[in-house]
Amino acid sequence: MEKKAILFVSIVSFFIAIIKLAVGILSNSVAVIASSIDSILDTLVSLFNLFAISKSKQPPNKRFNYGVGKIEGLASSIEGLVIFASGLYIIYASVQKYLQNDFGIELGYSIYIMIFSMFATLLIVFVLGKVYAKTKNLIIKTDMIHYKTDFYTNGGILISLVIIYFTDWYFVDALIGFLVGLYILYSATDLIKDGVYNLLDYTLEDETIEAIEDIINNNPHANGYHLFRSRSSGGVNFVEFHLVLNFEIKLFEAYEVSQAIENEIKNLDKDKNWSITIRLDPYHDHEERLEAHRV
Numbered sequence: 353m354e355k356k357a358i359l360f361v362s363i364v365s366f367f368i369a370i371i372k373l374a375v376g377i378l379s380n381s382v383a384v385i386a387s388s389i390d391s392i393l394d395t396l397v398s399l400f401n402l403f404a405i406s407k408s409k410q411p412p413n414k415r416f417n418y419g420v421g422k423i424e425g426l427a428s429s430i431e432g433l434v435i436f437a438s439g440l441y442i443i444y445a446s447v448q449k450y451l452q453n454d455f456g457i458e459l460g461y462s463i464y465i466m467i468f469s470m471f472a473t474l475l476i477v478f479v480l481g482k483v484y485a486k487t488k489n490l491i492i493k494t495d496m497i498h499y500k501t502d503f504y505t506n507g508g509i510l511i512s513l514v515i516i517y518f519t520d521w522y523f524v525d526a527l528i529g530f531l532v533g534l535y536i537l538y539s540a541t542d543l544i545k546d547g548v549y550n551l552l553d554y555t556l557e558d559e560t561i562e563a564i565e566d567i568i569n570n571n572p573h574a575n576g577y578h579l580f581r582s583r584s585s586g587g588v589n590f591v592e593f594h595l596v597l598n599f600e601i602k603l604f605e606a607y608e609v610s611q612a613i614e615n616e617i618k619n620l621d622k623d624k625n626w627s628i629t630i631r632l633d634p635y636h637d638h639e640e641r642l643e644a645h646r647v
Contacts, residue, residue: 354405354492357483361476361495362398365391368472372465379462386442386529387469387509390502390536393438397431397498401491421586425550428494432543435498439536446529463517466510473503486623489587494543501539505532553583556591560620564591567616573597573609578636591617592629599634606632 369391376385404427412419480496483489512528515521555561561582568577580593595613597606610630618626 354483354487354489355402357479357492358398358402358405358495360479361499362395362402364472364476365398365499366395368469369395372469375461375465384462384466384509384513386445386532387466387502387506389441390435390438390505391469393434394498394502397434398495400430401427401495405489405491418590419586419588421588422551424489424491424586425547427491428547428550429544430547431494431498432540432545432547435501435543436537436540439533439540441533442536443530443533446526446533449529450523450526463510463513466506466513470503470506470510473499473506477503487587488621488624494546497539497543501536505535508532508535550585553585556582556584556589560589563620564617567613567620568593568595571609571613573601573605574613576636578633588625588627589621590627590629592631594631594633596633596636 369388372384372388372391376388404423407420407423410420476499477496480492480499484492484496508528508531512524515524561580564582565577565580568574575596575598577593577595580591582589582591584590595610597609601609610632614628614630617628
């Protein structure tokens with residue numbers, strides 16, 4: 353599903369980019385040209401994401417015992433850096449156009465192409481949103497946020513062209529291009545942050561952790577837990593903790609308790625793959641071990 357979505361997005365984005373580039377050059381609009389450059393980068397990044405998704409789904413092997421799901425974080429970080437660079441270029445081009453007083457613009461086709469681009473981008477966001485709702489894939493989320501950014505920037509460019517059409521305030525083209533560049537920089541920082549967090553094993557969402565804690569605390573045989581850790585990688589939620597049980601409990605009963613808790617956790621999100629590791633302890637020994645480690 354993810355591969356088909358990314359392939360569809362790549363084709364549509366490339367088609368939009370070529371049309372916008374041609375119209376931008378013919379109309380001499382820095383805002384439209386900036387948008388076309390952003391769309392070209394979108395296509396390249398989407399193709400890279402297609403490769404990343406294929407790799408992230410590969411099963412664990414002797415070299416990568418936990419799989420290569422971290423490539424999602426790497427892809428998100430790279431995409432964020434590419435978007436950031438495009439934002440800097442757009443700002444540079446807008447400032448240059450304003451300083452050079454290059455305000456001659458052919459508006460007709462520019463307005464039409466931006467309207468078309470907005471509708472096409474909205475379709476892309478809708479498709480990616482549906483896929484992300486089912487897969488929770490970080491790469492899909494990254495692409496969806498990216499194209500949402502494109503939708504808003506296309507809207508800003510369209511507004512600037514309409515303003516120029518009715519007022520002849522041609523400097524607005526450079527101004528909107530500059531603002532679009534700033535917005536792209538802002539959006540890129542979130543993508544880079546998400547990618548870095550993934551690479552650094554950021555914990556699961558607070559709501560998921562609270563739900564897991566409730567499952568453990570509500571089990572009548574559990575006397576608590578400690579050393580809880582979680583992360584997400586390659587569409588897999590990793591959870592591990594020490595479960596405290598009565599020291600007199602039988603081995604098979606302890607196994608049943610841990611299995612019941614594990615199954616409840618997995619039922620929190622059946623669309624996700626889970627890797628749950630539960631160590632059984634007769635008492636809370638983590639404080640003693642931490643103290644011994646300090647010594």
